[in-house]
Amino acid sequence: MEPENQTSALEFFLLGFSQDSEKQSFIFGMFLSMYMVTVFGNLLITMAIISDSHLHTPMYFFLSNLSLADICFTSTTIPKMLVNIQTQSISITYAGCITQIYFFLVFGGMDTCILTVMAYDRFVAICHPLHYPVIMNPRLCGLLVLVSWFISLMYSLVQSLLVLRLSFCSKLIIHHFYCELAQALTISCSNTLVNHILLYTVTCLLGFVPFSGILFSYTQIISSILRIPSADGKYKAFSTCGSHLSVVSLFYGTGLGVYFGSRVSPSSLKGLVASVMYTVVTPMLNPFIYSLRNRDIKKALQRLLERTPCVQ
Numbered sequence: 668m669e670p671e672n673q674t675s676a677l678e679f680f681l682l683g684f685s686q687d688s689e690k691q692s693f694i695f696g697m698f699l700s701m702y703m704v705t706v707f708g709n710l711l712i713t714m715a716i717i718s719d720s721h722l723h724t725p726m727y728f729f730l731s732n733l734s735l736a737d738i739c740f741t742s743t744t745i746p747k748m749l750v751n752i753q754t755q756s757i758s759i760t761y762a763g764c765i766t767q768i769y770f771f772l773v774f775g776g777m778d779t780c781i782l783t784v785m786a787y788d789r790f791v792a793i794c795h796p797l798h799y800p801v802i803m804n805p806r807l808c809g810l811l812v813l814v815s816w817f818i819s820l821m822y823s824l825v826q827s828l829l830v831l832r833l834s835f836c837s838k839l840i841i842h843h844f845y846c847e848l849a850q851a852l853t854i855s856c857s858n859t860l861v862n863h864i865l866l867y868t869v870t871c872l873l874g875f876v877p878f879s880g881i882l883f884s885y886t887q888i889i890s891s892i893l894r895i896p897s898a899d900g901k902y903k904a905f906s907t908c909g910s911h912l913s914v915v916s917l918f919y920g921t922g923l924g925v926y927f928g929s930r931v932s933p934s935s936l937k938g939l940v941a942s943v944m945y946t947v948v949t950p951m952l953n954p955f956i957y958s959l960r961n962r963d964i965k966k967a968l969q970r971l972l973e974r975t976p977c978v979q
Contacts, residue, residue, distance in 0.1 A: 679845070682757060683751075684844060695752045697915055705738065708953050712958065713731045716972055717970045721966075729812070732777075737778075737953055741947060743845070761835075765827055768826070771845065776822060784815060789884065790885075794887050818873075825932060829865065834857045854867070881915055910956050910961060921949055
């Protein structure tokens with residue numbers, strides 16, 4: 668029991684960004700602002716979809732799940748970083764680090780799965796419009812979300828349990844602002860071969876398979892749009908998936924930047940910036956991307972704000 672007690676008493680040190688007090692004040696204000704915008708924006712989108720019966724469709728059902736996943740995804744890392752800056756501490760407990768790794772993988776995986784499901788939804792809507800109500804029925808939509816949760820939860824649980832069996836001896840320094848799994852494995856004094864095999868295998872599967880599905884869907888979508896004779900029809904068809912395509916590009920672009928950047932230089936500033944884009948900026952921009960060019964969302968938000976009582 669002694670080694671286990673020693674392990675559970677360990678603390679990891681998150682170096683994150685600059686330790687300069689003046690820069691930390693700026694970093695605190697910037698990340699707090701981005702976090703508040705992320706939570707408020709995604710929560711507003713979710714409330715608008717729930718409150719407006721016109722938006723009770725598969726596309727907006729998946730969008731509300733994506734917004735909730737984005738709130739949770741950002742909340743796994745930013746609050747702890749803000750607390751550390753405020754308390755002038757760079758430490759996180761062993762239990763806190765494992766918990767952060769688990770939930771980061773859960774909600775990161777959910778983002779990937781939901782984006783893939785949304786691409787399939789747009790594929791059916793544009794390529795098989797007459798069969799859309801039959802194919803994308805409430806039962807299938809609920810099942811797709813449940814499967815997404817199951818995949819994310821199971822992978823995260825297995826990966827976290829494998830981390831729990833590792834020993835950490837010294838130099839418990841993580842060159843990041845959160846407990847990043849790959850870097851946590853590098854500072855372990857145990858054999859991490861199984862962990863790395865699972866990490867790279869599932870990362871490829873959760874990256875390549877969904878991305879291939881999205882790529883196939885949009886190949887078919889573009890092919891169908893090009894066959895539409897009228898320019899107005901083409902514009903209307905493309906506008907229904909333009910927002911999703913923008914989010915996918917931002918999500919996978921920054922995600923690949925983090926992945927390849929960490930392979931080249933795990934502790935570089937470029938890697939940290941890429942991680943911020945992936946974990947903070949992308950979830951923050953999603954509500955704006957989906958609301959600025961979407962008339963239905965704009966009208967739903969307007970009706971929601973009109974129903975909200977004003978404090979005199």
